[in-house]
Amino acid sequence: MIIRPRLSRRTLLRGASGAVLGLPFLESLLGRQASAQAAPAPKRLVIMYTSNGTVMKNWKPSAFGPDFPLSPILAPFDTPVLRPKLSVLSGVEMASARKVSGNGHSVGMTNLLTGRPFKEVESTEFGDVGWGGGISIDQEIARQTKLEGKLPSIELGVQSQREYRNFYSYISYAEGGGSESAVASDDNPKNAYLRLFSNVPDSVDARAELERAINQRRSVIDFVAEDFSALQGRLGKADQERLDQHVTLLRDLEGRLGIGPFCGKPTEPNVAEVQQNGNFPIVGKAQMDLLSAAFACDLTRVATLQWATAQAGTRFEDWVPGDWSGVPENYHHGISHAAAPSSQGNLSGDQSSAMDALTRINTWFSEQLAYLATQLSKIDDGDGQTALDNTAILWVTEVSEGPDHKFTNMPYVLLGDLGGAFKSAQHFNLEGQTHNNLFVSLGRAMGLSGFQTFGDPEFCTGAIDSILTQV
């Protein structure tokens, strides 16, 4: 099965000077669609996760509405390209987290993208903790928007499996939730590269051989799926369901294994020691570059970028500037606890110092997000639009502010208006709204007009009208 590349919408990588970066122009070879019939603009969603909350008083802009002043943490978005795309959502509550109590970071992490209280509660060596209560919004949207020949989604990680390999590590869950359905982010850019680009031919000559190999692989998968059906004997119900799930995934894989489009195939990333703390920034950059290339080649349209785990222990002093000498604790989680809630006055020297460090850390993350968005703005999506124009990036974290572990006033940043589906460049006061409602809004913005509810229905009243241009 040959997947026709979307060459009716030219996807080219342009450098800052406007020159096209090394891409063979192959429209004539591959049969371009009649350009009179432009394909609809792609819709893309990215969810970026960082750990341990923010410093609310340095994050929240001091006024609502359009033309809101940027806060210190949001200062990196003050560029001509990004400012018009920046929205800030204040006051949203992760209400489903009210339903069960437990370790704050575990509750936060498991409710984060699922909108459900956690399940499989264990009271063993970690105390009262659990796993995601159902499918996460990125997986749900991926499932509903997936296109033939493309990966439904890609989950990119930066040291998301370093400190923990348990419920603190996962933000994404497949249908049903629980430990069995946790979807890991991949911490090695090389793996994601292979997943995305191995079926993209290096050249015209390589194409035939690649196609043959792909056809063989599909044939094998087809046979293996039958092998599953041929299993005879006693199997318990739960085991049979697992095996059925495995077959479903195999069939999905068979369906999307196809020759990729010719596009700006990047060179294979080669970051050594991806789990070393000092390599945190370069791994992050490699993942962001890979994500940009994947969007440029239209290999997927839903992505998550996970920076570390819940209650992460990342140490930032080697690359985040500022005075680190007086900072109590030198790792992310510790610093977030040494800080005080933003509402508190009379800060001790240590608390001040910690909040300053945490502000700098979050500002650094703003810079990373700004880099990603800027790279997307250099990709031509055709019709005078850039990839950023057709994307929304939602920045999330698992608690509002570190020392509090509260789930009210969650800090959400929305960069990109998804082709005009979202109202742009406003600081929205969303008190009274839940994050379930926010996720329904994401679904609608992604073109799922029938998307009505998400997560635990007790906390979902529907899309948030005030942030969408069309309801």
Place this chain on the structure above:
Amino acid sequence: MRSFLQPTARRALHWLLLGVLGSTLGCTATIGGEDPSGSGSSGPPGPGDNAGNANGGATLVQNCGSSAPEAPMRRLTRWEYNNTLHDLLGVTDRPADGFPAEAAQFGFDNNAQGAVLSPLVVESYESAASSLALRVTQNLPGLLGCDPAVTGEDACASSFVGTFAKRAFRRPLRAAEQTRFEAFYQTSKAAYGFADAIRMLVQAVLQSPNFLYRLEMGVEDAALPGALRLSSAEMASRLSYLFTGSMPDVELLGAAEGDLLSKPTQILAQAQRLLESEAGGRMVKNFVRQWAVLNELRDLDKVDAKFTPEVGDLLELETETFVDQIVRKGDGKLSTLMTAPYSFMNQELAAFYGLSGPTSAELVRVELDPTRYAGILSQAGLMANLAHPSQPSAVRRGKFVLEKLLCIALPPPPNDVDTTLPKPDPTATARAQLTQKTSVQPCLGCHTILNPPGFAFEHFDELGRYRADEHGLAIDSSGVLTGTDVDRPFASHVELSSALSESAQVRSCLALNWFRYAYGRDRSDADACSLQGLESAFTESGGNVKSLLLALTQTPEFLYRNDPSQGGAP
């Protein structure tokens, strides 16, 4: 709960076992522990100085009379996949290291529920199968075991299907399966030629559920109404994956084919053989690595540059080697593991510890100062992991002792409590600071239990090295152990380790951990009798870990299983 052994069958089984062993009646029977002349078991004599433990002192746990044990379906872990690929195809570069990680439960990656199934997992299997097949078919006659030019392509392919799939699926193919695979070969050959067809066969085998999952359909047995015995082939897989983390070896496969793995004594004998093999060592190390949380010490984040990734790797190797040497080549005793005043180091490791002795890269036994070092808890790998980037952590160390050795699970701190470390103070020890901070409620309740076993290790810095003082201040590592069966005051970690090594609670906790590792699930109420039996075996053997490991194969949980197609249980 149904009793799956009727009285007559129970007695028959009883005599079957005891007839060979000649020991006492009751819930447990001891092999060899009290009978220095040997119990008549068919296993070879165990190595080491286990007088009276002719076969490692395994204790039988029989007849726990509960309902048929649950046995959740197991999928190969990444570690098992790598080992299996090595044994099956000679692949040495560990392809599964790039697969998504298991979601470890209770600290172990082989928990059945931790086998995450996601699109990425299935993709990983597929792309690994694809690239592996390409690699191993570079030398076709070598792979096929026949020369297609001589025997004819189809004949060679047919025999390859039979032998390769048999080894990969850990059982002979059924006739219908052989036919299907051959038909697939024929259509593939017609489309792509012989070499590619063989490649596609390999790809298919490596993604088959029969390879990736350890499927257990079981065998009905009139003596076990409501439960199933494992077939010999299925038992071979259980034995090999438990004791070696890989597929059955030639001898085990042979025993399976001769249906010689249906009796507990036969199973015990093979278990003993496997445990004593090099691959058995690999398994012990794998358990230690997970239980002691030594996975990837190389990635530990430390401010002091002396803790390099290479040092981290060596520390992992040290503790694994220590445990393996004692369990399989030494006296096997828990007390030795907890109190031995020696370890295994090479030159680089010794230099890290500030010791001399080893002169090469090879690990050798190094005698240590017994006032400073006692067993596994004194080793730098463990201590460094239970520390912060620039200071040790009494809280983490105390928690480790309580959770991993005593199976006491403390709740996490209340949400609204400030748990930041006090800032390092040159005039006060960390102990003094932490004591003060946790001396009020709501902290005091748990920290009364948590702090003492943590402070016992204050002599070990954040890199795990012994220090005489704390930046000039005297170190107090004394305390009182409470909440256990061996409560007593102690002067330091040396006395604490000694106390713990005598504790029945520790033995019970270790037995529970091995239970989880071996059976891929947590205990349930139905397992109470078996766990008791395992603890008895452990105790009666003088705390010999080998005895415990072998006893794991003599429980209903290992020997039998529920009938999965009946009722709601998986």
